[in-house]
Amino acid sequence: MCSLSQEKTLKNTTDIDSLRSQIRDNSIRVIDVRREEDYKQNHIPTAVNLPLANLLSDDSPDRVLKLFNSLGIDDETSVVVYDDTFGALASRVAWTLEYIGHSDVSLLETTYGKWKSLGLENDTEIPEVQTKQHSLHLKPEILATSDYLEHSKEKKDVILIDNRERLNYLEQHIPGAISLPYRTLATNDKILRPREDMKRLLENRGISGDSEIITYCGSVGTLSGLAYYALKSVGLPNVKLYVRSFKEWKNLQKPIEKQEDASYWDLSAE
Amino acid sequence: MIFLILTVSDLKQSRPDSAKPNINWAKIEEAEDFAKTVKLYRQGKYNDDSFRRYRLQHGAYGTRMTSDYAMVRIKLPAGEVYPHQLEKIAQLSEQFSIGSAHFSTRENIQLHWVILEDVSEIFRGLAEVGLTSREACGNSVRNVMCSPLSGVCSDEKFDSTPYALATAKFFLRNPMAQSLPRKFKFNFTCCEKHGMVRMVDVGLIPQIREIDGVTQKGFKIFLGGGLGNRSFVGHQLEEFTADEDLLYTSIAVLRIFDRLGDRKNLARNRMRYLVNDMGWDKFQNLVLKERALVKATQSVVTHLDIDDLPSEIKRPIRITDESRNSNPDGYARWLKTNTVKQKQSGYHSVFITLEAGDITANQLTVLAEIIKDFSSEGKARAGFNQNIALRYVHEDDLSKLYSQLLGIGLAKSGALTMTAPVGCSGTTSCNLALTNSHRLAKEIQRKFLELKLDEDDDLSDSSIKISGCPNSCGQHGIATIGFFGGGGRVGKEMYPNYQMLLGGRSDGETMLGLTCTRIPAKRVISAILKIIELFKEHKKSNDTLKEWIHRIANGKEDGDIKSINDMRKILEPFTIPPTKEDDPDFYSDYGSDTSYHTKTGKGECAA
Known part of the structure; x- marks a missing residue:
């Protein structure tokens, strides 16, 4: 039993079959992070709605704690989060939950679109939720701020990962960052590659071992949130999300690096 | 109601299984090996030169001003590509490229700005769908090309596709072709008109001869042509080369090149220089002798593995959801300038023009579906002009196909006309480039389509081709109007400039364009329009721009403009640079808002 629960806390994704049986057992809180109108049309049975925009409107710890309380989540609740945006929005919500100190949260292994295309159960019913009380034990070790980033330049063993698309990276990025576009992390069916596959990919890129790893993306830490879970899925121990990401970095007029002397944008068919 | 109809037409059950290729070009071990080798290289256990050779042999080319990135050149032997392969390439482009x-112009699909450490992951993905980039670069037999119309062209003697595929299969990973003095290219075609056989190392046109009532398949073979810093037109080896001699001839030519080709001077080591230095008669003699030797000394009978079972032609079944009474806007124009009637009655080949060859991942994914839905052979072909051909489209389906292409921005007209210029990658990714030829090609296409020049029959058989440097990847030498990039100078200021060539062609009367004058990048469009205006003034009845320029280039025109020199004088106003104060834009290249300066890295000989 002990080893089982150990496994549970390390789990980053929940597979479809497990979620379905957890729903049947009524032992899970499912969060749908799509927009309210999409959620109202239909959703995974028993799921509650937390549109990402709602969370982002004020993601201070006190406020998100209240949000999660209102969704009936306390310290013991098992939570699975899903979206229809390749897992990126779900990741951002899951990470926030982790940040306030929740340990039992994972991502549905696939998107809602895929769930529906498989002909699996969906529902229009909005469940009644009893508010619960979650404690607040912030986990600063999974958060990176711009100040933190600036100081980590001096550290040797830090890998900074940019999860935006390649062209955006070439155009401008935080000095020293390496490019790992979010699309790289998924397969056709799953929001994350199988573990061995992911491991090989990351090891080829020198992302392994005990390095401190910081991910960032364009603005609010969604794409890089997915990367956060990708890195965790292969057991990397020390991963942080720069949650305010490149948008903040630019606004603060911090130094920026670019690929010089090439008109790469003109190769794009967009 | 509408919802219901959409759902019904969305159903895919009626579609038969999509076509799958018979040949697996991939070898998954090469992915693993590449990953290991990159690691060793990064640890300093390989020197730059040996790693570069290895990398190129596997189809990963260098990138402009950086060693962190590579370009992966995926070969499509004979140009053939299947829907699931396009889907995979779309996915790989999003994951590892831009x-x-x-x-490309040689029936390759290139993924640019790939991190060197990710190249092996692309190899893995390609192996899943039977594709490879092996020997797409380096001193090897490059992708074996075949006309996109082979098998459907009404002028061809027979379909050369199976021979192209068999040749590709024979030489891929063949020890005899792993360390040639330089790259080596085969082009198969359908007929003289569709050309491209006299500007390549080995070019082949299918022929049939009859001896004593027995018909025999064979080829007209052209040797020693090629485009580059110095270009040459190929020579015909003999009247007729029987198909059973095709492989022996190919081996003989490769052996001679391997033995006698220049391995020292990188700038002169393509086979065309050997042929030129030696003289054609001597080279021809040598090939014929070597072929006799190859034939006599093969210890095992070596032959090409020709699979000439015809592809299954099955018109995809479709639920006719809506009865369309009128054709969509632009259909007639598109039909005229993008499609060719096949020799098989009722079928058309449809050409999709891409801006300088670029296509988004999303377009590729949707295109894969469109191929399944509209091509009765269930696959597509890469063309000679950075384009794609869908063949065996039933004439009744053309209008529907047009609408679908329109929906994903792939229905630009003029695919088979002068308004679809070729532009190499230029400064978007190439180390050697001096100008942004890639963007210039796009600018020309946009402008000329806006002017509806694709509808002008006088212009349709002309071509515009642009390279970003003298090395001919944009094939400027065989264009009616060709350009290659360089830098111009006014005092301390530089501006992007192009050498213009006129009169090139790659058909039965193949010739290389003649140098006319230098046209600044920002004047290229107006200079071409000026040439068109002059042509309209001086044309004879039933004349085409291509014929008019051909006569001028060959001193056979009797109007006011008789020679390239006359043309040069008329175009002189275009060549005079304005001051930077008057026109700052003149001093920056397309796609850049900063002042132009030339900057190049080491070449690995792109193509």
């Missing part, structure tokens, strides 16, 4: 893929 979300777009690039169709």
Whole structure:
């Protein structure tokens, strides 16, 4: 039993079959992070709605704690989060939950679109939720701020990962960052590659071992949130999300690096 | 109601299984080996030169001003590509490249700005769908090309596709072709008109001869042509080369090149220089002798593995959801300038023009579906002009196909006309480039389509081709109007400039364009329009721009403009640079808002 629960806390994704049986057992809180109108049309049975925009409107710890309380989540609740945006929005919500100190949260292994295309159960019913009380034990070790980033330049063993698309990276990025576009992390069916596959990919890129790893993306830490879970899925121990990401970095007029002397944008068919 | 109809037409059950290729070009071990080798290289256990050779042999080319990135050149032997392969390439482009893929002039699809450490992951993905980039670069037999119309062209003697595929199969990973003095290219075609056989190392046109009532398949073989810093037109080896001698001839030519080709001077080591230095008669003699030797000394009977079972032609079944009474806007124009009637009655080949060969991942994915839905052979072909051909489209389906292409921005007209210029990758990714030829090609296409020049029959058989440096990847030497990039100078200021060539062609009367004058990048469009205006003034009845320029280039024109020199004088006003104060834009290249300066790295000989 002990080893089982150990496994549970390390789990980053929940597979479809497990979620379905957890729903049947009524032992899970499912969060749908799509927009309210999409959620109202239909959703995974028993799921509650937390549109990402709602969370982002004020993601201070006190406020998100209240949000999660209102969704009936306390310290013991098992939570699975899903979206229809390749897992990126779900990741951002899951990470926030982790940040306030929740340990039992994972991502549905696939998107809602895929769930529906498989002909699996969906529902229009909005469940009644009893508010619960979650404690607040912030986990600063999974958060990176711009100040933190600036100081980590001096550290040797830090890998900074940019999860935006390649062209955006070439155009401008935080000095020293390496490019790992979010699309790289998924397969056709799953929001994350199988573990061995992911491991090989990351090891080829020198992302392994005990390095401190910081991910960032364009603005609010969604794409890089997915990367956060990708890195965790292969057991990397020390991963942080720069949650305010490149948008903040630019606004603060911090130094920026670019690929010089090439008109790469003109190769794009967009 | 509407919802219901959409759902019904969305159903895919009626579609038969999509076509799958018979040949697996991939070898998954090469992915693993590449990953290991990159690691060793990064640890300093390989020197730059040996790693570069290895990398190129596997189809990963260098990138402009950086050693962190590579370009992966995926070969499409004979140009053939299947829907699931396009889907995979779309996915790989989003994961490891810039979300777009690039169709080259040699039936390759290129993924640019790939991190060197990710190249092996691309190899893995390609292996899943039977594709490889092996020997797409380096001193090897490059992708074996075949006309996109082979098998459907009404002028061809027979379909050369199976021979192209068999040749590709024979030489891929063949020890005899792993360390040639320089790259080596085969082009198969359908007929003289569709050409491209006299500007390549080995070019082949199918022929049939009859001896004593027995018909025999064979080829007209052209040797020693090629485009580059110095270009040459190929020579015909003999009247008729029987198909059973095709492989022996190919081996003989490769052996001679391997033995006698220049391995020292990188700038002169393509086979065309050997042929030129030796003289054609001597080279021809040598080939014929060597072929006799190859034939006599093969210890095992070596033959090409020709699979000439015809592809299954099955018109995809479709639920006719809506009865369309009128054709969509632009259909007639598109039909005229993008499609060719096949020799098989009722079928058309449809050409999709891409801006300088670029296509987004999303377009590729949807295109894969469109191929399944509209091509009765269930696959597509890369063309000679950075384009794609869908063949065996039933004439009744053309209008529907047009609408679908329109929906994903792939229905630009003029695919088979002068308004679809070729532009190499230029400064978007190439180390050697001096100008942004890639963007210039796009600018010309946009402008000329806006002017509806694709509808002008006088212009349709002309071509515009642009390279970003003298090395001819943009094939400027065989264009009616060709350009290659360089830098111009006014005092301390530089501006992007192009050498213009006129009169090149790659058909039965193949010739290389003649140098006319230098046209600044920002004047290229107006200079071409000026040439068109002059042509309209001086044309004879039933004349085409291509014929008019051909006569001028060959001193056979009797109007006011008789020679390239006359043309040069008329175009002189275009060549005079304005001051930087008057026109600052003149001093920056397309796609850049900063002052132009030339900057190049070491070449690995792109193509």
